Amino acid sequence: MNLTHLRYLLEVERTGSITKAAQNLYMGQPNLSKAIKELESEIGITVFKRTSRGVEPTRKGAEFLSYAHTIISQVDELESLYKPRPDNAVELCVSVPRASYVSTAFAAFAGRFVNEPHVDLRYKETSSMGAVNDVASGESDFAIVRFQTIYERYFVHLLREQELDYEPLWEFKMMLLMSETHPLAHYDDVPYHMLSGFTEIVHGDFQVPSLSFSQINKDASFSSPSKRLYIYDRGSQFELLRQVRGSYLWVSPMPDEVVQRNGLVLRHCALADLSNKDVIAYPRKRPIGEHGRALIDRIRREIDSIHG
Known part of the structure; x- marks a missing residue:
């Protein structure tokens, strides 16, 4: 046969x-x-x-x-x-954190190729450790790895150990994302203790190692039991923030258009004083190609627009 x-x-x-x-x-x-x-x-x-x-x-x-x-x-x-791909094929695989600024940039980048005959773009949202593993194993062409700056030495050592090079993308402080009808939405800078009793939405596969604000800021603990709603799909977070009254989510700074379109607001928090970094990681022996660099340039422009 x-x-x-x-x-x-x-x-x-x-x-x-x-x-x-x-x-x-x-x-x-x-x-x-x-x-x-x-x-x-x-x-x-x-x-x-x-x-x-x-x-x-x-x-x-x-x-x-x-x-x-x-x-x-x-x-x-x-x-x-x-089978062998034609020389003009558009191929790229990336692993990134759950961040709206990255997904917005990727959507704009992917839109450039709607008329191309051969396109294979793969976009994977995952934890920091997952991103490192993906690029180290060759599954992804490059990754955006997120960590708190207090763990920078740990992640730099990890990247070198995996024979990965890296370059900084940006440094930022986390912000609160909540519905525009949230009881605390009228604050420009939300007092941390006032989050007590409200429901925090948490991505269940957050990066390791990591510590919560209450562990790092000894004066920031809540007097009442915490409420958390764990999710593993970023697509559901906006709906939950709108529907679960009083819910909030810690996020990296986001494009205004995404926030407004979903009926949400971004708010600072005085105790969110820990800096976070997103870095680009890629194999030492395989530099990022033309399409990868084009996506990174688009991501950097998105960051610039957030900074205003």
Whole structure:
């Protein structure tokens, strides 16, 4: 049995005619009939029976053809993944934190290639450790790794250990994201203790190592039990902030357009004095290519627009 014969059978099934199938396959009808008989002899069943309208699968033939469809589909998918790409193909895979400034930049970047014939862009939001692993294993072309500056030495050592180079992207302080109807939305600078009793939305796979504000700022602990809602899909966070009254989320600074479109507000917090860094990590022996650099330039422009 070979894949070519399976493709012959599927074409006969599709057309319902050996004559039409032979024409579509650019082969003579006798040769196609011979190939079908040889395959039927090999597998020990009759795949097609003749009718007044042409041919149709037998009961066992229909079962065999369903498996043949699966096999051919998987082979085609495998070939498409690993066959040589044309020189003008647009290919890029990145691993990044859950950050709106990055996703906004990526959307603008991807929009440039809508008319290109070969595009394979992969955008993965993950934790800092996941991002490091992705780029170290070759799954991603580059990664944006986020960490608190107090852990910079740890992450620099980790990147060097994985034979990765890095370059700074920006340094920032986290902000509070909440609904414009949130009881604390009227504050420009929200007192940390006033968050007590409200629900914090947390990404469940945040970077490691990491400490909460209450662990780092000894005077910032809440007197009442904390409320947390853990999520693993960034797409749901805006809806939750709108629907769960009093909920909030710690985020990196965001584009105004994204905040306003979702009916949200960004607020400072006096105790959010820990600096965070996003750095670009990539393999030491494989510099970032043309498309990767174009995306990074677009991300930097997004950061500049946030800074105003």
